């Protein structure tokens with residue numbers, strides 16, 4: 456099957472500017488090349504008012520949550536079956552918003568692992584999902600939400616302490632089907648007891664997690680907000696730093712040197728305080744206020760120092776809904792990235808961070824995960840947030856969403 460999208464320009468996703476041709480040729484679900492006109496034998500779809508770019512990637516979402524203010528109530532009240540069905544509905548929202556790949560960052564039980572498998576098998580529509588299973592956390596740490604003495608069958612966090620227990624925790628999640636491992640290196644904003652600046656695992660504990668995960672061929676993502684915890688996580692060998700709220704120059708330099716990717720999740724702190732945090736518990740409002748400004752400064756510092764930055768929203772946490780994920784790109788541009796850099800952070804660079812060599816750019820041979828958007832996001836990144844402008848979303852060359860979906864052959 457040979458198809459062509461005739462657009463105005465093509466943004467390749469590898470960081471380079473759009474070239475001359477506006478026609479993207481797709482063959483058997485793969486990118487063939489960018490051309491100036493449609494060759495003979497191709498079925499062409501006219502999208503001349505559209506910019507063509509790779510399907511977007513969000514490197515930090517929580518599919519088990521939908522932006523609820525009191526998310527613990529949902530997580531610990533509803534059975535995993537219900538959480539999974541809701542997660543499946545959110546996966547469709549993400550597709551409609553032009554997101555063809557997401558990295559989930561932790562869910563109870565096997566909620567998102569099962570959804571990932573169902574999407575992969577074609578049972579339900581949704582983006583390609585990478586999932587870690589549960590979040591590995593220290594006792595009383597950021598991912599240990601339950602009050603002392605309460606046992607719950609479906610924890611969001613897998614609590615473990617000491618190198619031996621942590622190796623077992625890594626193996627447990629890999630056995631459950633984890634694509635990568637996530638752990639909390641420091642406290643955070645949303646739980647009742649931790650502090651964002653506090654390191655929660657020792658250097659030896661982090662090393663045990665990372666060494667074991669890498670030995671098993673899995674990447675490692677660290678929720679890391681305080682400077683000391685970020686540095687310890689980097690030294691332990693993690694692949695991505697999530698949030699990175701209190702980054703300093705020395706730590707940023709260490710990240711750049713070691714090629715550790717930074718997933719700032721600017722949308723998270725932006726959304727938490729957007730409406731003054733109304734309805735949130737007082738401890739969340741206090742902590743969100745404490746990190747807000749530092750978070751933005753860390754992003755600006757990382758950008759200036761050349762740390763590889765990847766787009767991720769934390770969609771699912773309070774006020775952070777799935778479907779408005781391109782808000783992250785708008786915030787990155789507001790803080791100094793060019794629109795092209797922001798798009799790269801949500802396409803080629805993100806695929807690199809996640810270890811997905813077959814998606815993220817429109818280079819020949821890649822899987823044809825492609826979107827067509829009316830207008831030019833290089834002129835105004837905000838258009839990526841406008842659902843009405845998404846004309847076409849393709850996964851492996853097949854139409855899955857967008858207003859022009861019906862015109863696409865197959």
Ligand SMILES: [Zn+2]
Nearest residue numbers: 515517560769
């Ligand atoms: Zn998160």
